[in-house]
Amino acid sequence: MRPTFIAGVVVRELAPHADERGRFTEIYREAWNTCPPNLQWNCVCSNARVLRGVHVHAVHHDYLFVAAGTLVLGLHDIRPESATRASSEMIVIEAEKPLGIAIPPGVCHGFYFPIPSVHVYAVSEYWNAKDELGCRFDSPELGLDWPDREPLLSERDMKAGDYAQMCQKYAVASEQSGSGETR
Numbered sequence: 383m384r385p386t387f388i389a390g391v392v393v394r395e396l397a398p399h400a401d402e403r404g405r406f407t408e409i410y411r412e413a414w415n416t417c418p419p420n421l422q423w424n425c426v427c428s429n430a431r432v433l434r435g436v437h438v439h440a441v442h443h444d445y446l447f448v449a450a451g452t453l454v455l456g457l458h459d460i461r462p463e464s465a466t467r468a469s470s471e472m473i474v475i476e477a478e479k480p481l482g483i484a485i486p487p488g489v490c491h492g493f494y495f496p497i498p499s500v501h502v503y504a505v506s507e508y509w510n511a512k513d514e515l516g517c518r519f520d521s522p523e524l525g526l527d528w529p530d531r532e533p534l535l536s537e538r539d540m541k542a543g544d545y546a547q548m549c550q551k552y553a554v555a556s557e558q559s560g561s562g563e564t565r
Contacts, residue, residue, distance in 0.1 A: 384481070386473070388459045388489055389466045392416045393473065396447070396480040407480050409447045409502070416484035417443040420504035425449075428495040433533035435492030436524060437516040438548065440555035442507035444485040448475045451499025456519075456526040460549050461488035470525035475501075488552065492519050494528055515555065517548035 384393040394416060398407040412419065428434065428451075438460060446453075455473045459466045475481050477499075485491050493501065507513070516539065519528060523545040542548075 390486040392484040446503035
């Protein structure tokens, strides 16, 4: 595992095995203890210059892997009890140098794709709109220096509220779910 600045985020270097047929990479093992068991897996294809997020969850953990292309991952910790509260970090994940990354509840995350890319991610709980909280990707409080100031955004991400609203919604959601503790 590789160190990260944010408590609870796990970065695991994965070992691709290549030969004349192509490449095989083991992307997840329950025994690695990177996050709780995953209940739902998703595959996302993104065009160049797309930014997804910034989002945070009060309940579910995320685990992600880049299958093709490059993902610039922006992280920011809003957990009130966390030793790394208000810390931010950017991690570049390339398919050619694969990483598996586990993101706990309370750590905001956004995904920027400088080139067409495919990423696979799993979540520890089934999708729930009430656990999809977010703010503008360029909120200064995030401390994230994205490589593109005018990325392609979804309508939801374009209309996202501000950082303070997201933090307030997270506090309420984590209190209601009983998951406000730092993991």
